Amino acid sequence: MKPTVLEELTIAETSRRIRKKEISPVELTRLYLERIEALNPSLNAYLTLMKDRALATAKTAEREIWRGKYRGRLHGIPFSIKDNLAIKGVRTTAGSKILSEWVPDFDATVVARLTESGAVILGKTQMHEWARGSHGINPFYGTTHNPWDLKRVPGGSSGGSAVAVAASLCMASIGTDSAGSVRNPSSFCGVVGLKPTYGRVSTYGGVPGTGGHSTNHFGVLTKTVEDCALVLETIAGYDPKDSLSAEAPVPRYSRAVGKGIRGMKVGLLRGYFDEAVEDEVRSALDEAVKTFQSLKMKFTEVTIPHLDLVPAVQMASSRSESTTDHDVYLRTRPRDYSSSLLYGNIAGLLIPAKVFIQAQRVRRLICQEFEQALEKVDVIIAPTVPVPAPTIEECTKGYLERDGRRIPLLDKRGNYLMLSTIPFNVTGLPSMTVPCGFSALGLPIGMQIVGGLFREETVIQVAHSYERKAGWYKRRPPL
Amino acid sequence: MKEMVRRLDAEYGFALTEEEIELIAKQVEDANQLFKPLFEVDVTGIMPLMKIDRKPKPRAKPKRTRK
Numbered sequence: 001m002k003p004t005v006l007e008e009l010t011i012a013e014t015s016r017r018i019r020k021k022e023i024s025p026v027e028l029t030r031l032y033l034e035r036i037e038a039l040n041p042s043l044n045a046y047l048t049l050m051k052d053r054a055l056a057t058a059k060t061a062e063r064e065i066w067r068g069k070y071r072g073r074l075h076g077i078p079f080s081i082k083d084n085l086a087i088k089g090v091r092t093t094a095g096s097k098i099l100s101e102w103v104p105d106f107d108a109t110v111v112a113r114l115t116e117s118g119a120v121i122l123g124k125t126q127m128h129e130w131a132r133g134s135h136g137i138n139p140f141y142g143t144t145h146n147p148w149d150l151k152r153v154p155g156g157s158s159g160g161s162a163v164a165v166a167a168s169l170c171m172a173s174i175g176t177d178s179a180g181s182v183r184n185p186s187s188f189c190g191v192v193g194l195k196p197t198y199g200r201v202s203t204y205g206g207v208p209g210t211g212g213h214s215t216n217h218f219g220v221l222t223k224t225v226e227d228c229a230l231v232l233e234t235i236a237g238y239d240p241k242d243s244l245s246a247e248a249p250v251p252r253y254s255r256a257v258g259k260g261i262r263g264m265k266v267g268l269l270r271g272y273f274d275e276a277v278e279d280e281v282r283s284a285l286d287e288a289v290k291t292f293q294s295l296k297m298k299f300t301e302v303t304i305p306h307l308d309l310v311p312a313v314q315m316a317s318s319r320s321e322s323t324t325d326h327d328v329y330l331r332t333r334p335r336d337y338s339s340s341l342l343y344g345n346i347a348g349l350l351i352p353a354k355v356f357i358q359a360q361r362v363r364r365l366i367c368q369e370f371e372q373a374l375e376k377v378d379v380i381i382a383p384t385v386p387v388p389a390p391t392i393e394e395c396t397k398g399y400l401e402r403d404g405r406r407i408p409l410l411d412k413r414g415n416y417l418m419l420s421t422i423p424f425n426v427t428g429l430p431s432m433t434v435p436c437g438f439s440a441l442g443l444p445i446g447m448q449i450v451g452g453l454f455r456e457e458t459v460i461q462v463a464h465s466y467e468r469k470a471g472w473y474k475r476r477p478p479l
Numbered sequence: 480m481k482e483m484v485r486r487l488d489a490e491y492g493f494a495l496t497e498e499e500i501e502l503i504a505k506q507v508e509d510a511n512q513l514f515k516p517l518f519e520v521d522v523t524g525i526m527p528l529m530k531i532d533r534k535p536k537p538r539a540k541p542k543r544t545r546k
Binding site for chain 2: 214306308309311313315319330334339342343344346347351355357358360361362363367412413414
């Protein structure tokens with residue numbers, strides 16, 4: 001197997017070949033480790049490599065498979081894990097200086113489930129400091145680079161995970177998403193990123209303070225929708241260690257792949273983020289609508305009466321919740337935060353309880369409005385990010401310049417690059433981003449496909465049909 | 480607003496400069512502006528959402544018993 005072949009591999013195909021003993025998990029792991037060694041210095045996708053452990057796991061997997069003990073579709077498949085998920089015995093920094101030497105003595109439930117399935121974990125991926133941000137610039141561990149253009153950011157906060165998948169430095173990655181942190185970098189890097197329904201995947205073992213308790217989700221990043229389904233059906237399900245995980249049964253999500261979508265209804269979400277969306281992104285969405293129509297889906301537009309209050313609800317909820325987890329460090333090591341994060345945390349301490357409670361009342365209203373909308377359509381679509389990936393320089397300056405306008409990356413509504421992803425953190429609805437086109441500069445553009453609570457199967461069904469028809473998933477970054 | 484930030488500074492021991500206090504106070508003011516419209520919504524009878532509701536567990540099928 002030549003190293004270049006890695007770029008074409010999917011979990012769906014590789015797992016079949018591993019089972020038939022046509023691909024050796026040990027050889028596969030070695031090839032990924034060699035590619036990481038070659039490309040990570042320029043991309044900075046991995047923060048910690050687990051080389052020896054990965055090879056040992058791959059050898060065990062190979063021995064088991066050779067002896068006929070095949071554990072399932074992820075057996076021998078190379079993964080990466082965002083650095084805010086605990087792995088026993090492996091440094092877990094959450095992108096922070098404060099946890100730079102923390103080594104957990106337990107596994108996050110997702111990590112335990114992947115290990116049980118025989119997956120090979122190659123290492124921990126780069127992220128924003130405490131998962132707060134949307135570009136990928138970390139003051140302590142350096143900047144992660146977008147594989148489509150090294151001068152550009154990969155997005156965040158799961159930027160390392162998205163780069164690792166896009167650059168074929170692993171086959172899948174697990175990230176976290178409190179405001180769009182799986183979907184934003186997936187969109188910028190041209191991969192599939194799923195934030196499942198709230199409670200669908202256990203968040204036990206996530207580093208506290210890297211997301212709001214009621215807005216944070218663990219998500220999946222892969223090259224294709226089918227691969228995403230295969231990972232989700234392995235990691236989803238009730239976890240007694242996570243009191244917020246859901247007891248809903250876990251379907252075989254991969255069975256939704258290949259089902260037709262004729263006659264189903266798709267609704268384009270209109271709202272406060274429309275004015276922020278750049279022409280190229282809007283055109284890509286328009287083309288996507290035509291593709292859905294060519295697949296015989298019925299199209300309509302969707303409006304949510306109180307959608308414009310989502311940024312306020314998100315900030316009141318997520319910031320209040322995550323700041324409480326920082327109290328001990330704010331008292332003992334305040335200057336070990338970057339200054340912007342320290343200021344944000346202090347501002348978070350000053351959100352009054354009455355604001356938090358009012359936000360939760362409005363939040364219920366918004367959830368009800370989405371529920372009503374999803375009675376009329378099967379899925380909702382929306383842009384993932386208003387623009388393709390900005391440059392590192394633009395993000396360092398803190399603003400974009402477009403058509404003579406200066407667009408601040410942070411304004412009163414919060415993070416500009418998360419404007420269209422936060423509605424689904426507030427509501428907990430499952431949202432998957434898939435590539436839906438490329439800009440004139442060759443940068444990927446993403447589209448969210450959103451379903452009702454616990455209707456990931458519908459999202460996967462529609463996303464897979466679109467992906468195959470549109471064909472954007474075949475493009476690879478020029479590395 | 481600056482006074483509230485100063486009080487927190489004293490309680491937590493951040494050792495903030497005057498410039499930092501001003502910056503944080505501005506962030507708090509901006510956030511308060513963002514929150515204002517939340518109070519213009521009629522939420523009479525609407526309970527706060529304290530968690531995303533779980534889907535109820537499906538009932539187990541009754542077991543067949545041999546007669």
